[in-house]
Amino acid sequence: MSRSLNLAVIPGDGIGTEVVTEGLKVLDAVLAGTDVKVGTTTYDLGAKRWHATGETLPDSVLEELRGHDAILLGAVGDPNVPSGVLERGLLLKLRFELDHYVNLRPSRLFPGVETPLANPGEVDFVVVREGTEGPYVGNGGALRVGTPHEIANEVSVNTAFGVERVVRDAFARAQARPRKKLTYVHKHNVLVHAGHLWRRTVERVGQEYPDVTVDYLHVDAATIFFVTDPGRFDVIVTDNLFGDILTDLAAAITGGIGLAASGNVNPDRTAPSMFEPVHGSAPDIAGQGIADPTATVLSVSLLLDHVGLPEQAARIVDAVAADLGERGTAKRRTAEIGDALAARVTA
Amino acid sequence: MSRSLNLAVIPGDGIGTEVVTEGLKVLDAVLAGTDVKVGTTTYDLGAKRWHATGETLPDSVLEELRGHDAILLGAVGDPNVPSGVLERGLLLKLRFELDHYVNLRPSRLFPGVETPLANPGEVDFVVVREGTEGPYVGNGGALRVGTPHEIANEVSVNTAFGVERVVRDAFARAQARPRKKLTYVHKHNVLVHAGHLWRRTVERVGQEYPDVTVDYLHVDAATIFFVTDPGRFDVIVTDNLFGDILTDLAAAITGGIGLAASGNVNPDRTAPSMFEPVHGSAPDIAGQGIADPTATVLSVSLLLDHVGLPEQAARIVDAVAADLGERGTAKRRTAEIGDALAARVTA
Numbered sequence: 001m002s003r004s005l006n007l008a009v010i011p012g013d014g015i016g017t018e019v020v021t022e023g024l025k026v027l028d029a030v031l032a033g034t035d036v037k038v039g040t041t042t043y044d045l046g047a048k049r050w051h052a053t054g055e056t057l058p059d060s061v062l063e064e065l066r067g068h069d070a071i072l073l074g075a076v077g078d079p080n081v082p083s084g085v086l087e088r089g090l091l092l093k094l095r096f097e098l099d100h101y102v103n104l105r106p107s108r109l110f111p112g113v114e115t116p117l118a119n120p121g122e123v124d125f126v127v128v129r130e131g132t133e134g135p136y137v138g139n140g141g142a143l144r145v146g147t148p149h150e151i152a153n154e155v156s157v158n159t160a161f162g163v164e165r166v167v168r169d170a171f172a173r174a175q176a177r178p179r180k181k182l183t184y185v186h187k188h189n190v191l192v193h194a195g196h197l198w199r200r201t202v203e204r205v206g207q208e209y210p211d212v213t214v215d216y217l218h219v220d221a222a223t224i225f226f227v228t229d230p231g232r233f234d235v236i237v238t239d240n241l242f243g244d245i246l247t248d249l250a251a252a253i254t255g256g257i258g259l260a261a262s263g264n265v266n267p268d269r270t271a272p273s274m275f276e277p278v279h280g281s282a283p284d285i286a287g288q289g290i291a292d293p294t295a296t297v298l299s300v301s302l303l304l305d306h307v308g309l310p311e312q313a314a315r316i317v318d319a320v321a322a323d324l325g326e327r328g329t330a331k332r333r334t335a336e337i338g339d340a341l342a343a344r345v346t347a
Numbered sequence: 348m349s350r351s352l353n354l355a356v357i358p359g360d361g362i363g364t365e366v367v368t369e370g371l372k373v374l375d376a377v378l379a380g381t382d383v384k385v386g387t388t389t390y391d392l393g394a395k396r397w398h399a400t401g402e403t404l405p406d407s408v409l410e411e412l413r414g415h416d417a418i419l420l421g422a423v424g425d426p427n428v429p430s431g432v433l434e435r436g437l438l439l440k441l442r443f444e445l446d447h448y449v450n451l452r453p454s455r456l457f458p459g460v461e462t463p464l465a466n467p468g469e470v471d472f473v474v475v476r477e478g479t480e481g482p483y484v485g486n487g488g489a490l491r492v493g494t495p496h497e498i499a500n501e502v503s504v505n506t507a508f509g510v511e512r513v514v515r516d517a518f519a520r521a522q523a524r525p526r527k528k529l530t531y532v533h534k535h536n537v538l539v540h541a542g543h544l545w546r547r548t549v550e551r552v553g554q555e556y557p558d559v560t561v562d563y564l565h566v567d568a569a570t571i572f573f574v575t576d577p578g579r580f581d582v583i584v585t586d587n588l589f590g591d592i593l594t595d596l597a598a599a600i601t602g603g604i605g606l607a608a609s610g611n612v613n614p615d616r617t618a619p620s621m622f623e624p625v626h627g628s629a630p631d632i633a634g635q636g637i638a639d640p641t642a643t644v645l646s647v648s649l650l651l652d653h654v655g656l657p658e659q660a661a662r663i664v665d666a667v668a669a670d671l672g673e674r675g676t677a678k679r680r681t682a683e684i685g686d687a688l689a690a691r692v693t694a
């Protein structure tokens with residue numbers, strides 16, 4: 001008897017393909033000797049495909065992706081694709097179509113990792129970024145484009161349904177962690193309608209989690225604490241755009257986006273979740289075999305956790321922690337880091 | 348013969364009144380011996396007035412404010428005013444009514460000042476934050492509030508007129524600085540309509556400033572550089588909400604909001620500009636005489652520059668730089684810092 005893990009893999013462009021190779025290497029290694037067999041189907045999506053065919057995400061591919069247990073994505077894009085084409089047509093389309101309403105981004109400062117902060121303290125928090133609403137809905141438009149009378153609007157759409165489900169997920173995550181602390185971040189003194197919906201939702205759902213401590217920060221003030229006292233955070237829940245901004249800052253203070261993993265999670269499992277490093281395709285270093293695959297490997301750990309293999313997920317995090325602790329300043333190549341992590345998870 | 352500087356002063360609540368006293372002290376000192384006579388009218392606006400009368404900004408007061416050369420504001424608010432009341436009803440109302448389309452926020456790491464960054468390098472940039480458009484316009488609404496079917500929208504409104512005038516101001520400021528560098532920050536890969544209006548505007552106006560170097564950063568990436576390489580920034584121009592977020596982060600890396608000054612500037616001078624520290628009313632330390640008035644004093648410097656007294660403005664910055672350089676760790680009281688700065692500007 002064996003179980004099968006049916007993965008869709010989207011290596012993408014630039015360093016995306018390089019880091020995904022290492023992610024799969026570590027995945028194979030950590031599952032070796034278990035009863036889980038990994039099957040992968042690779043999908044050619046991203047800048048190369050768009051240049052060749054004009055397609056971003058054909059309906060037929062989207063349907064095929066739905067048939068998988070999870071998706072692993074490297075990174076997409078190159079400087080010759082106009083801004084927004086792949087973001088709206090592929091990345092965000094996947095998040096919206098597959099209802100990835102929990103965009104999960106853990107930030108942990110592993111021992112031995114360089115940070116720009118002088119006194120970071122212990123940093124170990126997770127941002128639960130809403131993934132299917134807010135200013136990301138694509139609900140904007142423009143009039144009289146290119147004239148002196150142009151007007152361009154962007155609408156942030158927020159629903160009780162959408163806010164409640166992500167807030168509920170964040171409370172559950174906070175309750176499962178030792179510190180049981182939830183910080184929600186918005187700007188309800190200015191964005192009063194959306195902000196008050198968030199506030200009322202947190203207050204109401206919070207009554208079901210009396211053991212979780214809740215506090216609130218305006219998004220601007222939150223950035224201050226990210227650099228002056230990041231240790232205060234445990235679980236953060238926030239809107240799609242605020243989460244985008246805060247998680248890049250979170251990555252920066254915990255060693256850079258080369259280490260930042262993310263999961264685009266559909267907690268209801270009505271469609272596969274997607275796991276990807278926070279970084280992009282980095283055309284400047286692509287093809288040289290020098291990209292750090294750690295963020296992808298950590299994304300594989302999130303993937304394993306999501307598909308019900310928490311022990312293997314934890315082994316990967318431990319391997320990364322150990323590897324980072326001994327990394328020093330020697331530059332290793334992409335494959336060397338992947339090999340080292342693969343060796344550690346099997347050890 | 349003498350000139351008169353006719354100031355409206357809104358001390359506000361909490362530490363607002365304390366820091367404004369010191370700001371005016373330094374103003375008087377720096378103008379002593381010049382032909383400029385300062386006249387002030389104090390306006391009682393903020394939380395106390397709202398509690399007493401329910402008023403935030405009566406029309407008659409707004410009309411009186413219009414008659415002044417400039418406005419100095421301390422800080423408003425207390426924990427018993429519902430979120431949004433004073434922000435929308437007073438602070439933002441002033442910015443919108445008086446057409447403060449340039450929200451000017453300089454960030455400089457003065458020698459001797461503590462920063463959370465391990466290796467900040469030289470930091471000296473200014474953020475030109477748009478002040479009258481974007482997600483701040485108050486163009487939102489909600490349906491079925493308090494039900495499971497609630498929907499809350501917030502509309503970011505951006506116009507060619509509004510974007511062009513602030514971009515033009517930012518280019519002019521960049522050109523006047525030694526490095527002549529302008530970074531514009533947006534999220535045009537997601538907020539495609541507003542973002543592309545910003546992009547086209549920067550490209551077009553930039554042709555009139557061939558000696559200014561321009562680069563672009565997505566707002567999420569910008570936060571990374573704020574902590575890894577803040578020295579790369581010279582002038583930053585951005586949207587109202589992105590500017591709000593980035594300037595708090597900028598304050599954090601250059602010594603905290605106790606030092607961060609701001610000007611809500613109407614460059615066309617169709618109405619008075621308003622100068623205020625970035626910090627709030629800080630109810631936790633109010634009334635103790637321990638608030639740092641430096642941000643307010645630096646805001647007075649911006650005020651002087653705006654009303655055509657650049658020499659006096661520079662004297663204040665020099666005094667602050669000298670004072671910070673010698674401050675050490677001894678805690679001084681609000682009035683002591685004000686006295687020290689007043690003494691330095693007259694020396």
Ligand SMILES: CC(C)[C@H](C(=O)O)[C@@H](O)C(=O)O
Binds near residue numbers: 278
């Ligand atoms: C590429 C872009 C659409 C994306 C986002 O804004 O969500 C990225 O910045 C991220 O954080 O995953």
Ligand SMILES: CC(C)[C@H](C(=O)O)[C@@H](O)C(=O)O
Binds near residue numbers: 434435439625
């Ligand atoms: C108080 C609030 C309305 C204001 C803003 O969001 O602009 C503040 O954060 C600021 O930066 O001046």
